[in-house]
Amino acid sequence: MSGNMNLTLKVWKQKNKDAKGALETYQVKGISPDMSFLEMFDVLNEQLITEGKDPIAFDHDCREGICGMCSMYINGRPHGPVKGVTTCQLHMRSFKDGDTIVVEPWRSAAFPVVKDLAVNRSAFDRVIAAGGFVSVNTGNAKDANNILINKDDADDAFNAAACIGCGACVATCKNGSAMLFVSAKVSQLALLPQGQIEKEARVLNMVNQMDEEGFGACSVTGACEIECPKGISLENIARMNREFIGANATKK
Amino acid sequence: MSKENFLKASLGKKLVMGITGLFLITFLVVHVSLNACIFVNDGGVLFNEGAHFMSHNFFIRVMEIVLFAGIFTHMIQALILTLHNKKARPVAYAVNNGAANSKWYSRSMGVLGSLLLIFFVVHWANFWIPTKVAVFNGEEHNTFENMKAVFSKEYFVAIYMVGVISLCYHLLHGFPSAFQTLGLNNKKYTPMLKTAGAIFSIVVCTLFAAMPITMYLGIIK
Ligand code: HEM
Ligand code: SF4
Ligand code: FES
Numbered sequence: 001m002s003g004n005m006n007l008t009l010k011v012w013k014q015k016n017k018d019a020k021g022a023l024e025t026y027q028v029k030g031i032s033p034d035m036s037f038l039e040m041f042d043v044l045n046e047q048l049i050t051e052g053k054d055p056i057a058f059d060h061d062c063r064e065g066i067c068g069m070c071s072m073y074i075n076g077r078p079h080g081p082v083k084g085v086t087t088c089q090l091h092m093r094s095f096k097d098g099d100t101i102v103v104e105p106w107r108s109a110a111f112p113v114v115k116d117l118a119v120n121r122s123a124f125d126r127v128i129a130a131g132g133f134v135s136v137n138t139g140n141a142k143d144a145n146n147i148l149i150n151k152d153d154a155d156d157a158f159n160a161a162a163c164i165g166c167g168a169c170v171a172t173c174k175n176g177s178a179m180l181f182v183s184a185k186v187s188q189l190a191l192l193p194q195g196q197i198e199k200e201a202r203v204l205n206m207v208n209q210m211d212e213e214g215f216g217a218c219s220v221t222g223a224c225e226i227e228c229p230k231g232i233s234l235e236n237i238a239r240m241n242r243e244f245i246g247a248n249a250t251k252k
Numbered sequence: 253m254s255k256e257n258f259l260k261a262s263l264g265k266k267l268v269m270g271i272t273g274l275f276l277i278t279f280l281v282v283h284v285s286l287n288a289c290i291f292v293n294d295g296g297v298l299f300n301e302g303a304h305f306m307s308h309n310f311f312i313r314v315m316e317i318v319l320f321a322g323i324f325t326h327m328i329q330a331l332i333l334t335l336h337n338k339k340a341r342p343v344a345y346a347v348n349n350g351a352a353n354s355k356w357y358s359r360s361m362g363v364l365g366s367l368l369l370i371f372f373v374v375h376w377a378n379f380w381i382p383t384k385v386a387v388f389n390g391e392e393h394n395t396f397e398n399m400k401a402v403f404s405k406e407y408f409v410a411i412y413m414v415g416v417i418s419l420c421y422h423l424l425h426g427f428p429s430a431f432q433t434l435g436l437n438n439k440k441y442t443p444m445l446k447t448a449g450a451i452f453s454i455v456v457c458t459l460f461a462a463m464p465i466t467m468y469l470g471i472i473k
Contacts, residue, residue, distance in 0.1 A: 010346075023346055076349030102347040109340050174350065174359050176340030177262075207263055216340030217262035217333050219361060220429040226353035238437030244263045245435060 005031045005097040009044065011056055012104045017112045017120075023102065033093035037080060038063060038070060040092055057115040063088040065229065068166030072117055073104040078168035078227050086166060086229045106171035109214040110178070123213035124165050124181060130209035131202035132185040134194045147193050157191035160184040162230040169224035169232070175216030180224040182210050183240035184232045190243055200247040207244060265333050270433035272326040273426050277452075279319055284456050287463055290472050296396025303395040307387055327369065334362045357421040358429070364422040371415030378402045403467035412464045420457035427452060 006029045014021025028044050035043070038060050045055035061067040070087035074080035080090045095101065103117065111119040149157075161184075169180035186203050189195030195202070218237060225234045258264040286306065289299040306312050350359055357364065379398060386393030402408050427449030428442070436445070466472040 012346075073345060076345065076347040077352055081352075104345055104347070107341055107343050107345055109342050172353060174341070174354075175337035177337070207261055208257075211260075211262050214340055215262075216337035217266050218433075219337070219358065220425070220432050221354035221358040223350070223353040234432065235437045238432050238435050241263060241267070241433060242435035244261075245267070248258050248264075 003033055004029075005033065005092065005095065005099070007031060007040075007095065007098070008100040010100065010102045011117070013054075013056070013116055014105075014113050016115060021113065021116075023104075031092050033091065035092045036063070036088055037072070037074070037090040037092065038088050056117060058117040059119075060088060065089040066164060068164035071106045071119060071121075071167055071171065073106060073171055075102055078106070078171040079166075079229055083226070084229055084231060086164075086168075089229075106167050108167075108170050108176040110176065111167060111170065119167075121165070121167050123215070124167065124178070126213060127178065127182055127206055127209045128185060131198065131205040132189070133198075134189055135197065136194075149192060153191045156235075157188050160187040160191070160232065160236055163188075163228075163232050164230060166229060168227050168229060170215060172223045172227040173216065174221060174223070175219055176214075177218050177224075178210050178213070178215040179218040179237045179240070180228060180232050180234075182206055183236035186240045186243060187236040190239065199243070200251055203240060203243040203247050204251070207240075262333075262336065265329055265336075266433050268325060268329045269333065270430040272322045272329070273430045274434075275322045276319075276326060277423070277427065277430075279322075280456055284459050288459055290396065290399070290463060291466075293472055295473070296394070296399075300394060300396050303383075304392070307383055307393070323372075327365070330362065330365055355425065358425040361422065361425060364418045367414060367418040368422060371411060371418065374408075374411050375415065378408070399463070400467055400473070403464040406468075409464045409468050413461060416457050416461045419460070420453050423453035423456070424450060 006027070009026045009028060010023045011026060012021050013024045026044055026048075028040060028047070031040050031043065038058070041056065041058060048055045059069040059071055061069040063070075065086045065088060068086065070079075072079065072087045074087065074090070079085060079087045080094065082090055082094055105111075105113050105117045106119045106121075108119075110123040111121055114120050163181060163184035165181065167181070170176055170178050173179075186206055189202065190199055220234070220237075222234060225232065259268070286302045287299070289302050290296065292298050350356070379395065379402075382398055383393050383395060403412075428446045431437070431442075431445050436442075463472075
């Protein structure tokens with residue numbers, strides 16, 4: 001078919017968490033520009049399986065940009081060159097015939113490589129478990145909208161809640177910092193009336209867990225905000241800093 | 253959490269960077285204003301009067317101690333944070349396109365700070381130590397002549413240029429960054445702060461750079 005591409009891929013292969021990995025070179029032929037980046041990997045893996053070789057392990061689930069699983073560092077950027085998309089939403093038309101594409105896993109002390117491109121992002125789950133929740137009474141469901149919420153706050157909370165926990169912010173940050181993720185999770189609750197009860201404990205515990213997982217600190221380079229597929233804003237990090245200062249000043 | 257944990261937390265450490273950084277910025281304002289007196293070109297009369305006041309005033313003596321404490325804290329915290337941040341990425345990317353999403357100087361605060369530190373050592377040896385020795389001996393120190401002597405040498409002028417350029421980039425990122433660290437970020441004020449930061453960095457550093465240059469060229473004498 002005309003318009004199809006032949007590409008050279010350099011992909012990180014690593015047997016397990018403790019093994020030493022290396023980039024391996026693969027050739028793929030006849031890739032349609034309409035394929036997604038993951039479909040291109042499916043073609044490559046099928047080829048590898050047919051040849052009796054070890055296919056490349058990579059994470060994916062929804063393939064529609066909402067689960068945040070498809071972590072791939074493509075030509076030096078998380079989720080590749082297109083703004084506001086995850087790898088599953090990146091299409092091969094963003095590349096040219098004959099291109100060499102380097103694909104690496106997220107590199108962070110807190111995200112150990114499971115195999116090849118798949119990393120373990122459970123550190124995020126533990127940060128959430130430390131405070132990313134609200135307590136509610138059991139019983140009948142309450143009427144929706146019976147607590148009035150300022151429209152601006154509702155919008156900001158909603159925008160923060162768009163975070164899909166993909167980890168691109170950590171992957172791209174020169175410090176491997178999780179500030180954008182954690183601040184989005186702190187903000188989405190801190191902005192709402194329902195989130196006030198655990199307000200102080202939340203930010204202190206989540207920041208503490210973030211540090212314990214081995215994420216770096218914020219240098220305010222702003223790389224995370226640019227690379228985040230959901231457009232989470234640095235304003236959330238400033239809000240978390242305010243929450244942190246406030247919680248430290250008022251804690252008993 | 254106790255106070256101790258506040259400083260143990262990455263956010264607490266970063267807050268210390270921001271607060272000490274802003275404090276150092278206020279010092280720069282005083283420093284550049286006083287030094288700019290040389291541009292009156294009166295043979296250093298006004299400037300030396302200012303320098304004499306600074307080296308003999310009690311309040312300024314106290315602030316000098318606070319200043320050293322501030323620089324020291326800023327540097328120690330910078331070292332601790334930089335090491336902590338390096339540990340968070342033990343394996344480097346084979347290909348990393350940092351330029352696609354951030355300014356080089358925002359990613360180089362440690363290097364710029366280290367260049368600044370080297371510059372400070374030279375700067376202290378040039379001016380701070382001779383002034384202290386003179387005050388200790390009860391002599392009057394002619395700081396203006398001291399400046400002229402230092403800036404008659406090409407290599408000192410070159411070192412000062414490296415120092416000033418490092419400072420400019422350090423501030424270009426540091427000024428707005430410190431406000432973000434302190435929790436100030438909104439659609440109205442952040443763009444203004446960024447502009448103010450850029451103007452501040454460029455004006456202060458241009459004034460500092462003009463001192464060695466004009467003295468070397470003999471424009472200020
Ligand atoms: C007049 C001298 C200095 C001034 C005015 C200054 C100012 C600042 C400011 C305002 C910040 C931003 C803080 C923030 O983001 O919250 C900063 C960050 C920083 N400074 Fe300085 N600084 C000075 C000297 C130094 C020196 C001598 C060093 C190193 C030895 C240094 C190392 C750093 C580092 C590494 C950061 C970034 C920390 C991070 O990545 O978060 N600075 N500085
Ligand atoms: S903040 Fe953005 S980049 Fe970070 S985990 Fe959430 S969606 Fe991904
Ligand atoms: S596979 Fe779910 S976001 Fe990409």
